Amino acid sequence: MKKTKKGRIGLYTVGHPHYWDQFEGLQDRLLEYASFIEKKMSQWGEIYNYGMVDTEKRAKAAGEWFNTKNVDLLFCYSATYAMSGSHIAIPQITGVPVIVLNLQPTARINYKETTTGEWLAHCGACSVPEISNAYQRCGIEFRAVNGLLGLDYTPEISKTDENTSNYPDAIAAWKEIEEWIKAATVKRNLQSAKMGFLGHTYPGMLDMYSDFTMITSETGMHVEVLEMCDLDRLFETIQEDEIKEKLEEIKKMFILSEDSTADPLAKKPTEKQLDWSARVAIAQDKLVDEFELDALTYYYRGAEGNKYEHLQSGFIVGNSLLTARGIPCAGEGDMKTALAMKIADTLELGGSFCEIVVTDFKDQTILLGHDGPFHIGIASQKPVLRGMGLYHGKWGTGVSVEAKVKKGPITTLGVTQTAGGSLKMIISEGMATDGPVMEIGNTMTPVKFDISPKKYMDRWFKSGPTHHFAMSIGHNKSQFKKIAKLLDIDYEII
Template sequence: MNMQQPIKPVKKARIGLYTIGLAAYWQQFPGLRERLLEYGRFLKSKMSEFGEIHDYGLVDSEGEGRKAGEWFQERNVDLIFCHSGTYSTSSAVLPVHQICKAPVVVLNVQPTARMNYAETTTGEWLAHCGACPVPEISNAFARAGIAFRVVNGLLGLDYTPAISLADEKTHDHPAAKRSWAAIQEWIRAASVPRTLRHSRFGFLGNTYSGMLDMYSDFTMIQAQTGLHVEILEMCDLDRLLREVTDSEVKAKLAEVQEMFTISEDVPADPIARRPTDEQMEWSCRVAAAQERLVREYDLDALTYYYHGAPGSTYEKLQSGFIVGHSLLTARGIPCAGEGDLKTAVAMKICDILGTGGSFSEIVVVDYEDETILLGHDGPFHIAISEGKPVLRGMGLYHGKQGTGVSVEAKVKTGPVTTLNVTQTGEGRLKLIISEGESTNGTIMKIGNTQTPVKFRRHPDEYMEQWFHEAPTHHCAMAIGHQAKLFQKVAELMGLAQVTL
């Protein structure tokens, strides 16, 4: 088995697609209708790499627009692309979106970079004038109160249709690459609300006492994201722990040995030691119980915290959490500590999009390198690690009860994006997005995840701006520069966002 194979697959977005034109053209210009439908089939084929595509075909009249709206509504699409193939009256387009309320993106993607001006006919020109109706359509949408987005650029064919008088092989043209990057981002972004609407987030224990930024109203979370919060008790996990077999523990130990490096003692920090055999066995036993919990309650993510009374059964149980929760995070079940449900949402968004999403907070500022170290005492998203993460035995968990095994790691060197999900005073969720670079700077050997990040502004200026947005103090760290992608997620979910 692939150790990072997702426990539950991400749901692909359901995407509606249709091409527009004017019915009066078809008899006047033979072959134009078929040519536009060919372009539509190309769009469907390429879009199918990223989502589940439902192509209605051609909408060329007000009546056909109503039929298309009903058709998309029946298929419960998450997003609709209106391909502006040639001129069309806005009266044909508006009914589609008055009936089906899915968000709409208008595709103004011209087939050629330059027309063959000397030989072009009226019919040839009409196959390339997709931009012509877009202002009219935009005006109709605005006056009807329908939000819309437009992607401009080139279609990106890798061949030229026989009917064409111009060179339509534009797949390597920068304008085609830009348009397809945007199309791909919209489709990927649409998978987030679909997946969240079908997700079950476990809430195990409680929120760390006094962390007022992290307290969440479960009804508010469901109202704005569609996800269900399943409230779990430590006795649920304890019951499953008692059912774990020795063979499950052995299998978990093999998984851990493949994915982690086991540390030695750290002279600089007396509480950071090589994990004992007993600590490793306990962490693997708890990890097996944690996976049982996810499967029994059909969870898509988990947030947790439980300090436990000193010397109690639950204190010992929570001391083994970090390793198992890191394993689950690597397999598509993000786990957020300290009962931070909003950051679990941020981590899940990152994971749905295939960009990681590791649990982080500000650790310290390095004013010499002008980096901010971001990390936590666990869990960690192993799939985006720079090399193998290290497991360290901890003589204590700072600010918490008990001892156990913790993860020390950094996110891959290169472009990264932090995603913070916070809540405004009005009770609305808001995304705070920041792009930066993960550097190869030195980190501490204290059993915590740490990634030195150089943001686009000096650390002091960045922190001033970030704090001004009133963030939740944790965030999810994703690999790659993902601001445009996360902005699209916010728009499709109807959430406010700010990019720093």
């Protein structure tokens, strides 16, 4: 429903000005390497390449230029030796974190034929310890990416083979660069995002309660407090042609179940239940559009039988549809997990709403899921809709989603609030299996971690988590750590 904004990345190359007249072609060669870096980075971000910075004066001009571009992250390409004082003004002026690129163009120099000028094109690592010392003493946040440049050709000026694109040290370095740029993309999207908070938090779930100001302070997200009357007002505007279209969308996205053979509460959805879910889903779409929401957390419990209570009974289908369209929705008023889902969705890694369902000590797996919503982008197959004669632990009846995340590597991302009042990410990698699950209208996926369920839960519960989290596909520990670093949020790996 909304286009993801790419992170805005500042790139500059550092070198020593006395070299340019002494060694013909060296500066142009280094700038050619920088152009390669810019082009490769542009797959993931919006790149602003200033060019060569080799004096204090140019550094100050570059810092001001990057400020006009409102960059989220800086990359300093250490192409050859450069005095730290000739470029330190850039991060000082911008106040933006810096990633220093130490990417050697060749895996091995041609020792017998290498000249001084040739060597200088490969000695970028020489100045990185100096940068490290100067930046640390000046309180500048930075990281270094070390490895090979990864060219897929050799420049004519070179005296050695520079085609290193398939070397592990190039692949690993570019994986780090990609993750940093994507972390900047997440940060930029959160800073301009609006989180809807509809209704209230599930009463009594102390871990769910969130400090709205803290969310804005640490992520930049605006929290839009919504009322059920906002949804009801939009519900009254629904047209018959919209209902027909939404029912078609539902039937296209979901498989309609038959009655469960095990659970008498889980039935084939009735036409009445589907019609109500479609109507509520239309109102939810209108709510997202009117308030320009990027994520939504919701829950409502009122007096039994009231109009708003009936409205909330149809939430799950519509919020699964919204989640599939890039507006992650977290139930029970769990804003922190909606944030985790938004991070995963921005990275196109899913982000499905989960908690512990049950542990299988025979298979050594933990089943993770919830009664909805679900992210279809990471489903093993089409999700199933089940009619629920009664929502377990909640008021009312309606339709729920039954689905499993595709088999393979997954990463859970939990966001909790510490006793000190700050956000904290809790990250763990595992493998989704194709083990058996229940047919009770819940999403659930068996997950095997590197340690036993008992040991995993020992460590997890000690970390002070919320009981919800987002499940993403792939092993994303390294990526989520970089996001935590850019947001200046604490994290723990389980």
